[in-house]
């Protein structure tokens with residue numbers, strides 16, 4: 001285990017990752033239903049059809065976020081097993097415990113994450 005975390009912290013973060021994984025899997029299973037394509041032949045009014053399309057696109061976006069998050073959780077669990085958990089994938093510095101506690105699946109340290117977000121906005 002990464003030496004900068006205490007044993008308690010590392011156990012706590014591992015627990016968080018495991019429950020996060022379960023939580024995400026549950027939501028993905030439920031949202032499979034609402035992400036189904038809208039059947040335009042169904043006899044529903046114009047407005048409710050637009051609502052249905054909107055709900056569907058929100059469900060799809062949420063689902064894509066969840067799938068990304070679930071991949072990050074899996075990668076973090078993999079890192080955990082390989083004693084690399086909490087190491088930033090970009091700069092190889094350690095990720096602060098406070099950050100991991102809030103987002104245990106974080107693949108990057110705060111500096112790298114801000115740099116990525118800045119780049120994405122351009």
Ligand SMILES: [Zn+2]
Nearest residue numbers: 088091109112
């Ligand atoms: Zn970094």
